[in-house]
Amino acid sequence: MYYRMAVNMEPCDFDNVSEVASYCLREKLFDEARELYNSLLRLPLDSCKRADTFQALGDVYRDQNRTARAITYYESAKDIYKPLAKYCRQVYLPDLARTLYNLSILYFTKKDFINGLSCFQETLDYYIELKEREPATYTDRLAHTYYRMGMLFFEMKQFRNARIYFND
Numbered sequence: 001m002y003y004r005m006a007v008n009m010e011p012c013d014f015d016n017v018s019e020v021a022s023y024c025l026r027e028k029l030f031d032e033a034r035e036l037y038n039s040l041l042r043l044p045l046d047s048c049k050r051a052d053t054f055q056a057l058g059d060v061y062r063d064q065n066r067t068a069r070a071i072t073y074y075e076s077a078k079d080i081y082k083p084l085a086k087y088c089r090q091v092y093l094p095d096l097a098r099t100l101y102n103l104s105i106l107y108f109t110k111k112d113f114i115n116g117l118s119c120f121q122e123t124l125d126y127y128i129e130l131k132e133r134e135p136a137t138y139t140d141r142l143a144h145t146y147y148r149m150g151m152l153f154f155e156m157k158q159f160r161n162a163r164i165y166f167n168d
Contacts, residue, residue, distance in 0.1 A: 014040060014049055018056070025060055033060050048092070051080035055099055067106050074103045090133075097126035101145060108148065113156050120149045 021036035037060065040053045058073035081096040100123040107116035124145050131138040150165035 014043065014045065018053070021056065025056070025063065028063070030060055030064050047080050047084060051077045051084070051095065051099075054080070055095070055102075058099075058102060062102065062106065067110055071103065071106050071110075074099050074106070078103065093126055094130060097123055097130060097141075100126070101141070104145075104148065104152075108152055108155070111155070113152060116152055117149075120145060120152060124149065 017036055017040055021033045021040070024030075024033035024036060034057065037053050037057045041050070045053065054073045054077035058070045058077060061067075061070035061073060077099045078096065081092055081099055084092040085096045100119045104116050104119035104123055107113075107119060124142070127138050127142040127145055131142050146165045146168045150162045153159070153162035153165060
């Protein structure tokens with residue numbers, strides 16, 4: 001109820017609406033979160049904020065186990081983050097890596113191993129690069145990616161490849 005008042009006071013304030021939508025997502029108020037994030041897409045947003053909003057909508061649908069819709073939004077975010085990461089790697093590479101990781105998990109869940117493997121490999125490359133700059137932040141993420149890649153190869157019955165990633 002109070003979150004509605006906050007949005008009504010500043011309906012065009014990206015940070016305010018995004019924060020309220022994030023709160024709704026954390027509280028599993030999926031319809032409200034989706035409505036708020038969609039309202040942001042109707043605003044004139046820069047590329048980064050648009051990608052962040054697509055990423056957040058992907059999170060909403062992922063948390064509802066609506067895999068196909070989540071993939072659509074994550075793919076949209078990825079399409080924006082990729083050129084941004086080429087332009088300013090330090091700022092946007094973490095967002096791109098996170099989006100690709102989310103896509104990897106969803107493709108794995110759907111047993112779309114080709115797309116899953118492609119996204120996992122890209123994620124792995126980016127997390128290796130990011131770990132060099134910030135080991136405290138990215139060591140765990142890199143380990144999770146290695147594990148998930150191992151699981152993907154295991155599901156594909158490529159046990160030798162799975163063992164390589166489980167051992168890394």
